[in-house]
Amino acid sequence: MLNERMIGLGSAPNAIRSLFAYGIKRKAEIGEDKVFDYSIGNPSVPAPQQVTECIKRLMDEDPVALHSYTPSPGMLEARQAVANHIQREFGVAADPAQVYLTHGAAAALAICLSAVACPGDEVIVPTPYFTEYKTWIEQAGAHIVEVPCQVPSFQLDVEAIEAAITPKTAAIIVDSPNNPVGAIYSRENLEALAAALSRKEAEFGTKIYLIADEPYRAITYGDEVPYIPCIYPRTLVCYSFSKTLSLPGERLGYIYVSNLMDNVEETTFAIQGAGRSLGYICCSALFQRVLIECIDLPSDVEAYRVNREILTQGLSKIGYEYVEPQGAFYLWVKALEDDDLAFAQRAKEHELLVCPSSGFGGKGYVRMSYCIARETIENSMPALQELWDSYHQD
Amino acid sequence: MLNERMIGLGSAPNAIRSLFAYGIKRKAEIGEDKVFDYSIGNPSVPAPQQVTECIKRLMDEDPVALHSYTPSPGMLEARQAVANHIQREFGVAADPAQVYLTHGAAAALAICLSAVACPGDEVIVPTPYFTEYKTWIEQAGAHIVEVPCQVPSFQLDVEAIEAAITPKTAAIIVDSPNNPVGAIYSRENLEALAAALSRKEAEFGTKIYLIADEPYRAITYGDEVPYIPCIYPRTLVCYSFSKTLSLPGERLGYIYVSNLMDNVEETTFAIQGAGRSLGYICCSALFQRVLIECIDLPSDVEAYRVNREILTQGLSKIGYEYVEPQGAFYLWVKALEDDDLAFAQRAKEHELLVCPSSGFGGKGYVRMSYCIARETIENSMPALQELWDSYHQD
Numbered sequence: 001m002l003n004e005r006m007i008g009l010g011s012a013p014n015a016i017r018s019l020f021a022y023g024i025k026r027k028a029e030i031g032e033d034k035v036f037d038y039s040i041g042n043p044s045v046p047a048p049q050q051v052t053e054c055i056k057r058l059m060d061e062d063p064v065a066l067h068s069y070t071p072s073p074g075m076l077e078a079r080q081a082v083a084n085h086i087q088r089e090f091g092v093a094a095d096p097a098q099v100y101l102t103h104g105a106a107a108a109l110a111i112c113l114s115a116v117a118c119p120g121d122e123v124i125v126p127t128p129y130f131t132e133y134k135t136w137i138e139q140a141g142a143h144i145v146e147v148p149c150q151v152p153s154f155q156l157d158v159e160a161i162e163a164a165i166t167p168k169t170a171a172i173i174v175d176s177p178n179n180p181v182g183a184i185y186s187r188e189n190l191e192a193l194a195a196a197l198s199r200k201e202a203e204f205g206t207k208i209y210l211i212a213d214e215p216y217r218a219i220t221y222g223d224e225v226p227y228i229p230c231i232y233p234r235t236l237v238c239y240s241f242s243k244t245l246s247l248p249g250e251r252l253g254y255i256y257v258s259n260l261m262d263n264v265e266e267t268t269f270a271i272q273g274a275g276r277s278l279g280y281i282c283c284s285a286l287f288q289r290v291l292i293e294c295i296d297l298p299s300d301v302e303a304y305r306v307n308r309e310i311l312t313q314g315l316s317k318i319g320y321e322y323v324e325p326q327g328a329f330y331l332w333v334k335a336l337e338d339d340d341l342a343f344a345q346r347a348k349e350h351e352l353l354v355c356p357s358s359g360f361g362g363k364g365y366v367r368m369s370y371c372i373a374r375e376t377i378e379n380s381m382p383a384l385q386e387l388w389d390s391y392h393q394d
Numbered sequence: 395m396l397n398e399r400m401i402g403l404g405s406a407p408n409a410i411r412s413l414f415a416y417g418i419k420r421k422a423e424i425g426e427d428k429v430f431d432y433s434i435g436n437p438s439v440p441a442p443q444q445v446t447e448c449i450k451r452l453m454d455e456d457p458v459a460l461h462s463y464t465p466s467p468g469m470l471e472a473r474q475a476v477a478n479h480i481q482r483e484f485g486v487a488a489d490p491a492q493v494y495l496t497h498g499a500a501a502a503l504a505i506c507l508s509a510v511a512c513p514g515d516e517v518i519v520p521t522p523y524f525t526e527y528k529t530w531i532e533q534a535g536a537h538i539v540e541v542p543c544q545v546p547s548f549q550l551d552v553e554a555i556e557a558a559i560t561p562k563t564a565a566i567i568v569d570s571p572n573n574p575v576g577a578i579y580s581r582e583n584l585e586a587l588a589a590a591l592s593r594k595e596a597e598f599g600t601k602i603y604l605i606a607d608e609p610y611r612a613i614t615y616g617d618e619v620p621y622i623p624c625i626y627p628r629t630l631v632c633y634s635f636s637k638t639l640s641l642p643g644e645r646l647g648y649i650y651v652s653n654l655m656d657n658v659e660e661t662t663f664a665i666q667g668a669g670r671s672l673g674y675i676c677c678s679a680l681f682q683r684v685l686i687e688c689i690d691l692p693s694d695v696e697a698y699r700v701n702r703e704i705l706t707q708g709l710s711k712i713g714y715e716y717v718e719p720q721g722a723f724y725l726w727v728k729a730l731e732d733d734d735l736a737f738a739q740r741a742k743e744h745e746l747l748v749c750p751s752s753g754f755g756g757k758g759y760v761r762m763s764y765c766i767a768r769e770t771i772e773n774s775m776p777a778l779q780e781l782w783d784s785y786h787q788d
Contacts, residue, residue, distance in 0.1 A: 110673025249679025279504025285643025
């Protein structure tokens with residue numbers, strides 16, 4: 001008989017992807033420029049020219065060698081490139097043996113969770129959070145334990161997290177710069193978390209993994225993004241080149257098992273085993289070669305910075321409230337009524353596609369992705385004004 | 395705590411991949427031409443020139459649109475291309491809604507098994523079989539039930555399969571042309587299987603899926619490969635372009651949910667849900683576009699046909715016995731002692747890398763992949779002779 005859980009997941013796709021699909025349909029109906037699609041994190045900045053040139057050049061190489069299977073964790077040269085990059089950027093000695101290339105951060109998270117959690121375990125997730133964490137935690141047979149962040153700073157509530165840790169806690173997911181809020185957790189905040197995790201490891205005699213989901217690490221507007229493996233040794237970094245190299249559809253990322261943890265070898269085996277078990281063979285051989293050449297290219301954050309200015313200034317002028325975004329390309333905007341689903345629905349009537357916070361385990365907000373064309377943001381202002389007015393007529 | 399099952403899978407990689415990794419290392423030590431690597435199914439035929447040209451051309455398109463996320467089951471145009479291909483090749487009306495693009499056949503199988511099996515269910519696998527079936531069946535929480543094929547024809551033993559079906563049987567995996575044996579199941583054999591499955595569905599009031607693993611469908615040497623959805627309606631086809639377009643490292647394949655089954659919509663939801671749950675987002679956006687253009691290119695089977703002749707004639711001349719291969723690029727050769735592990739180990743001392751049948755749930759054989767350079771096969775003959783002689787000295 002079919003697996004009911006899978007039917008459920010398939011028949012009710014996640015809110016972001018549903019809205020994204022609606023946007024494609026709606027644009028076809030009324031015109032690309034009439035829909036203001038703030039739904040998905042599809043980068044609007046093109047992949048660097050060097051990526052395109054690299055692929056063109058690779059097309060002159062022997063296609064047999066170019067497109068053949070690579071070892072499951074990736075080509076040694078590509079893993080070495082990642083290790084070198086980590087070493088250069090963060091000053092920690094990284095070994096390619098602890099790098100496992102993945103089909104983006106989604107695969108990285110699913111693999112990490114299946115590697116470190118057993119059926120019945122618990123995984124702590126600060127809320128609001130990226131919608132699919134719950135799916136992948138439950139895939140591992142574990143339970144999600146939601147702990148709200150502090151409001152309005154949206155920093156981690158370490159006291160509440162510590163209180164939520166039990167002998168069954170296998171991991172905590174930390175996503176900074178944060179999707180959906182755009183917050184960056186401060187060094188002080190992360191050090192307090194690390195101390196709490198270590199205390200609880202000692203108290204219960206367990207191992208608690210910190211899964212650092214970092215696809216937005218390079219997209220920041222001035223604040224420091226502390227490198228978590230240097231703060232808490234039992235860290236698994238999940239990284240993606242979707243945003244920084246603007247290659248979301250090519251599925252390229254990695255897991256880095258910090259070699260500062262005491263059980264690094266066993267953990268690396270578990271990661272490789274989980275990848276195998278979930279059906280992953282290797283990342284695109286072509287894009288592994290692109291990675292070797294392009295990993296150090298800087299991200300083009302400028303376009304997002306401009307978008308952020310236009311959007312936040314426009315919203316402020318109308319009267320909307322939001323969390324000042326420190327990183328990523330998401331804005332966490334207060335809904336104009338308590339029911340964020342109803343608010344997002346009313347926005348839709350004004351052709352504004354925004355994701356309700358309920359889908360992120362939050363209440364009373366919506367997420368706006370501003371990794372879109374600048375004109376779309378500018379042209380959406382009248383619709384945002386009308387939406388505001390519709391709540392302030394009486 | 396770490397998941398013990400994943401540590402086990404990661405610390406003992408599958409036999410094929412271990413031998414493949416050993417081969418890379420050994421070639422670096424003693425020279426590429428000194429190692430006769432029959433271990434892995436890495437196609438030796440290059441991807442068609444049109445694939446390379448298509449990628450070059452795509453590099454002139456807008457990189458934002460080119461590399462962005464696609465819908466999870468794939469771009470509509472790519473799924474339509476697959477549906478059209480199915481319709482043209484097999485004369486069955488196929489709808490893109492029932493096509494789900496995957497990261498190759500491995501992901502397709504892992505997804506199908508998680509979609510149709512529940513914890514505690516059973517999945518029947520005719521032996522010998524591709525080693526990873528067991529991994530993905532257990533990932534779904536189900537149990538593998540091995541049923542040996544008939545010897546020496548290596549056709550399905552339908553009577554034994556029917557006897558093995560219980561109310562817990564969720565699926566059977568059918569792999570034709572077969573890896574590792576190279577057999578193709580005849581129409582008569584498959585019709586008998588379909589009748590048995592239908593009888594048991596009626597008897598137990600259950601739904602039994604036939605998962606058709608077909609990466610080698612196009613690689614045949616004259617025999618008919620019946621299209622299973624036309625024979626048994628509750629069929630899920632798992633296909634890969636790894637072999638036919640020689641793109642194994644790019645991970646491109648699909649699941650086709652036959653729309654002849656009575657629960658096609660629910661099954662399609664379960665497939666989409668399982669993909670989501672296992673961490674899959676979408677296949678490479680670039681290679682989806684390659685697929686749209688190149689799906690109808692014919693496979694270059696000629697090189698494999700020549701290799702097959704050279705290898706089988708060479709082995710016959712020495713005295714080896716093997717199963718006459720009807721398809722794929724694998725030869726199932728009788729080991730020269732009962733213990734196939736010991737035989738493969740002795741072969742290794744002669745720099746011959748062959749996979750022992752134990753890894754495929756078989757006994758007393760080895761698998762030789764002949765999708766390798768022709769010279770390697772020719773040059774391996776003295777080593778194969780020495781190996782033979784080492785068993786016939788006394």
